[in-house]
Amino acid sequence: MSDHEARRAAPVERRVAAIEAAFDARGMSPGAAIAAFERLVDEEWVPRNGARLVAKAWTDAAFRARLLADGRTAAAEMGFSMPPHHRHLVVLENTPAVQNVICCTLCSCTAFSIIGLPPDWYKDLEYRSRVVRESRTVLREMGLELPPEVEIRVWDTTADTRYMVLPVQPPETIGWSEDRLVDIVTRDGMIGVARV
Ligand SMILES: [Fe+2]
Numbered sequence: 001m002s003d004h005e006a007r008r009a010a011p012v013e014r015r016v017a018a019i020e021a022a023f024d025a026r027g028m029s030p031g032a033a034i035a036a037f038e039r040l041v042d043e044e045w046v047p048r049n050g051a052r053l054v055a056k057a058w059t060d061a062a063f064r065a066r067l068l069a070d071g072r073t074a075a076a077e078m079g080f081s082m083p084p085h086h087r088h089l090v091v092l093e094n095t096p097a098v099q100n101v102i103c104c105t106l107c108s109c110t111a112f113s114i115i116g117l118p119p120d121w122y123k124d125l126e127y128r129s130r131v132v133r134e135s136r137t138v139l140r141e142m143g144l145e146l147p148p149e150v151e152i153r154v155w156d157t158t159a160d161t162r163y164m165v166l167p168v169q170p171p172e173t174i175g176w177s178e179d180r181l182v183d184i185v186t187r188d189g190m191i192g193v194a195r196v
Pocket of ligand 1: 107
């Protein structure tokens with residue numbers, strides 16, 4: 001949006017009110033659809049889904065291999081679906097020497113049914129533009145200081161290819177149950193801007 005357009009655009013509340021008024025004027029009631037969408041966002045599209053995939057991958061080598069080979073099918077195996085246009089879920093395996101980071105330089109795409117809707121900073125032009133050019137600096141600013149020998153790989157999401165980072169399992173948690181591990185996996189860890 002240009003500065004000129006930014007000055008002209010009404011605040012979001014007024015734009016929403018105008019859309020609602022347009023629906024009302026036509027006798028349409030979007031309330032049920034909005035409530036259904038809110039339920040999806042709050043209860044279904046939550047980072048805990050991805051956390052469960054990570055915890056299973058950490059404790060089940062065969063599942064880990066399937067998750068890395070075809071994330072979408074492995075997620076479906078655990079009962080997690082993705083919209084049809086998310087044709088691929090590519091799972092990026094972190095190692096002590098490699099840190100994968102995801103972004104969407106165009107807008108805000110994520111594998112939202114798996115790792116949750118994107119946080120506000122992920123949608124900011126600041127993150128989208130800088131993480132690809134000065135990823136080490138951006139990660140440091142976000143609290144992740146990586147030794148210079150750690151390679152950073154930045155992956156730009158597209159409409160049909162979505163990503164999830166598979167964090168390195170903290171050594172002190174080796175041997176924990178899958179249920180216990182789920183609780184330590186964070187959304188930021190699956191975006192790649194934090195380590196677990
Ligand atoms: Fe996007």
